[in-house]
Amino acid sequence: MSKKFMKVQRIEHGTVIDHILPGRAFDVLRVLGISTDRSMSILINSHSAKGGTKDILKIEDVELSDEEASRLALVSPHATVNIIVEGKVVKKFNAEAPVMVRGVLSCSNPNCISNQNEPIQSEFRLSLDSEHRYVCTYCQRDIVDLARRIRS
Amino acid sequence: MRHVISVQDFSAEEIIDILDRAETMVEIAKGNDVSEILKGKVLAAIFFEPSTRTRLSFETAMNRLGGGVIGFAGTEATSVVKGETLADTIRMVSGYADAVVLRHPREGAAKLATQFSDVPILNAGDGAGQHPTQTMLDLFTIRTELGRLEGLNISLVGDLRYGRTVHSLAIALAKFGNTINLVSPEGLEMPGEVISHLEDTGRFGKACHSPEEIIADTDMLYVTRIQKERFPDPVEYEKVAGMYRVDPELVSRGPEHMIILHPLPRVNEITPEVDALPQAKYFQQAFNAVPVRMALLSMVIGGQSNV
CATH class of the missing domain: 3.40.50.1370 (Aspartate/ornithine carbamoyltransferase)
Incomplete structure (x- = not known):
């Protein structure tokens, strides 16, 4: 038997999210609204073959949609999504950062009208002049510490 | 329908047009000429925060163009103290007026107002945000x-x-x-x-x-x-x-x-x-506030074409 061993078992059906920024796995679960009481494997600061570390999530019986994958990109822009059916990867794609984000985040400006009791959804626009900067369409401020602004 | 929320929504050419229009309003603003281009129109001036110049100059501008003004300054005597949302206030007020001037302590309030108003919104200051x-x-x-x-x-x-x-x-x-x-x-x-x-x-x-x-x-x-x-x-x-x-x-x-x-x-x-x-x-x-706000009101409300 090889000295290599698997830290976690492969899954038969579900989604593997690879190349998550190290330490962001729980933020990913939060942004996807996936509860930790379901069956899943979470690897934190796993060594990456490309060097450095990454987090990995293996979530059983969940197939991530494109929309969910774009939400995941909010907290880990370069993650890879693998959809597994009967033990095989049937779809693989990169999480792409959405241009507009509605309802998922709360504005980091406490004085923003979107943080008040108003019948509106928060709304953020990906800035054209930056790689990963979201601007509140209400108060026009950059969102600060984005992972902590995800609504649970 | 044109709202006035942020100066960044206006091109340099559009700003020049507004300034040119304001220039034609100066004598009316001084009371030397008379205009009724906004006769029969109503402006709602709703100020959730104190203001002297902005509110008075908007009211003067509307009056000088023959229109009328409704509104409030301070929220003590309004439904806001009962917990009414800004969205509901705007829905209601926009039914009473041809344009709404809004000052509010929260950033982004004017942008929110545009989503619930049937008439143009003019931002008169939203928190530490814009004052176009x-x-x-x-x-x-x-x-x-x-x-x-x-x-x-x-x-x-x-x-x-x-x-x-x-x-x-x-x-x-x-x-x-x-x-x-x-x-x-x-x-x-x-x-x-x-x-x-x-x-x-x-x-x-x-x-x-x-x-x-x-x-x-x-x-x-x-x-x-x-x-x-x-x-x-x-x-x-x-x-x-x-x-x-x-x-x-x-x-x-x-x-x-x-x-x-x-x-x-x-x-x-x-x-x-x-x-x-x-x-x-x-x-x-401070005086120039009147012709400039006259130009903006006449632009967003419209009315008769002859000044």
Whole structure:
């Protein structure tokens, strides 16, 4: 038997999210609204073959949609999504950062009208002049510490 | 339907059109000519925060154009104290009026209002956010007093961090090709995103902590109030306020053609002796609020075409 061993078992059906920024796995679960009481494997600061570390999530019986994958990109822009059916990867794609984000985040400006009791959804626009900067369409401020602004 | 939410929503050409329109309104604003272009129209002026100049000049502008004004200033006698949302207030008010002028303490309030209004919204200040009609009247004053709106050396002085008028003014002035100097006490500097914008447009002049460093090359000195409450230590406030006080001696070191503007209210950052100097244009600036707001109201409400 090889000295290599698997830290976690492969899954038969579900989604593997690879190349998550190290330490962001729980933020990913939060942004996807996936509860930790379901069956899943979470690897934190796993060594990456490309060097450095990454987090990995293996979530059983969940197939991530494109929309969910774009939400995941909010907290880990370069993650890879693998959809597994009967033990095989049937779809693989990169999480792409959405241009507009509605309802998922709360504005980091406490004085923003979107943080008040108003019948509106928060709304953020990906800035054209930056790689990963979201601007509140209400108060026009950059969102600060984005992972902590995800609504649970 | 055209809302007036942020000066950045307007192109340079559109701003020039508004200033040109304002120029035709000056004699009406003074009461020398009579206009009824907004006769039968109603403006709702809803001010959730105190205001003197903005509210009165909007009301004067509407009255001078033959229209009527409804509204409130302060929320004590309104449904807001009962917990009504801004969205519901706007839905209701927009049914009573042909345009709504809104001042609100929260950033983004005017943008929210556009989503619930059937009539144009004019942002009269939303928290520390935008105050586009102030910017337009500042631009109008500069053009009227200096004869042009481009190629000028502009120095913004005072609280550049919290002063809401200076952010959009700096961006608008850069749009017209002026060089912007920033003079503020430590801790009250212009926010990074505005400085980045100025740098991107190549219009960032100099940032410093003393007006004396830039006064000799300044065409327009824009003074803002440094608020006492920004300083935990009153002694520190007095020291800083003293350094930023504009007096005749400082003015004498600037060019003769220099003009001094201030969005008002002024407390003691410009001494009363400066008022009599030809450079002092802040009361003229306050008057200009009327023709500029007349131009904006006539633009968004419409009405008869002949002035």
